[in-house]
Amino acid sequence: MKVIVTGASKGIGKGIATVLAREGYTVGLVARSPDMLMAVQKTIESAGGRCVHAVCDLRDPEAAHQAMEHLISRMGGIDALINNAGLVIRKDVFTLTLDEWRALVDTNISGLFYATRTVLPRMKAQNRGHIINISSISGRVPLAGGSAYAATKYAVTGFSESLLLEVRQYGIKVTTVYPGSVDSGPPRPGSAEDHSWKVQPAEIGSACLNILKTSANTLISALEIRPLQPPGKK
Numbered sequence: 128m129k130v131i132v133t134g135a136s137k138g139i140g141k142g143i144a145t146v147l148a149r150e151g152y153t154v155g156l157v158a159r160s161p162d163m164l165m166a167v168q169k170t171i172e173s174a175g176g177r178c179v180h181a182v183c184d185l186r187d188p189e190a191a192h193q194a195m196e197h198l199i200s201r202m203g204g205i206d207a208l209i210n211n212a213g214l215v216i217r218k219d220v221f222t223l224t225l226d227e228w229r230a231l232v233d234t235n236i237s238g239l240f241y242a243t244r245t246v247l248p249r250m251k252a253q254n255r256g257h258i259i260n261i262s263s264i265s266g267r268v269p270l271a272g273g274s275a276y277a278a279t280k281y282a283v284t285g286f287s288e289s290l291l292l293e294v295r296q297y298g299i300k301v302t303t304v305y306p307g308s309v310d311s312g313p314p315r316p317g318s319a320e321d322h323s324w325k326v327q328p329a330e331i332g333s334a335c336l337n338i339l340k341t342s343a344n345t346l347i348s349a350l351e352i353r354p355l356q357p358p359g360k361k
């Protein structure tokens with residue numbers, strides 16, 4: 128199986144790519160940071176996995192198209208695209224700048240759309256494929272102090288759930304994943320905050336693995352994944 132994972136230079140995307148590669152999937156990584164992508168690729172390859180990467184700012188539609196085509200050609204095809212790349216800015220409407228609003232919309236909505244529209248014609252032609260879109264719990268329920276972020280994630284939810292209705296007739300599966308709090312970032316320098324109660328990126332990877340492993344005529348269309356314990360509890 129050949130899978131492209133966007134936003135795979137760190138955090139959840141890195142966790143997904145690492146788990147899938149360990150299970151024998153060929154993974155194509157996408158993000159903007161060349162050094163971090165190369166580091167993830169080296170980690171995967173040193174564990175015996177197959178991996179290629181493309182440096183790309185998904186906010187640029189032409190660059191997104193080129194990156195997808197490049198990876199598909201290097202991998203020799205595509206079975207699944209995991210749209211994970213995203214920007215998380217938790218600010219309320221009084222403090223969010225216009226540049227931050229545009230960055231959120233361009234990354235979380237447009238970037239996901241650009242990647243998806245490149246791979247869909249190929250999946251339609253082969254009558255098989257799977258798009259997994261990483262939304263958020265904030266794409267289902269309101270987020271005080273993060274209204275703009277939530278707006279982009281509600282957009283991902285709307286696009287993803289509607290897309291399924293447009294492409295399922297071509298044998299293409301679409302899954303929307305709704306993670307709660309994930310321990311995706313390195314701790315802030317000097318911070319003693321404990322994040323171990325959160326979902327780990329590799330656990331989102333395992334969830335994606337299960338989503339990809341359903342039988343040909345079955346689909347997990349939505350998956351919500353949260354920490355068992357409330358914030359701060361282990």
Ligand SMILES: NC(=O)c1ccc[n+]([C@@H]2O[C@H](COP(=O)([O-])OP(=O)(O)OC[C@H]3O[C@@H](n4cnc5c(N)ncnc54)[C@H](OP(=O)(O)O)[C@@H]3O)[C@@H](O)[C@H]2O)c1
Pocket residue numbers: 133134135136137138139140157158159160163183184185186211212213214215234238261262263264305306307308309310311312
């Ligand atoms: N962390 C959570 O608690 C949580 C909860 C629910 C949902 N989510 C969602 O999960 C996804 C990943 O979140 P995360 O916490 O893992 O974030 P993260 O650690 O900040 O990682 C984001 C990834 O996206 C890439 N990226 C950002 N902008 C990009 C662009 N314009 N073009 C290409 N790649 C870009 C980043 O790489 P570069 O900077 O190298 O480009 C990085 O690889 C997001 O969609 C987020 O909304 C996260």
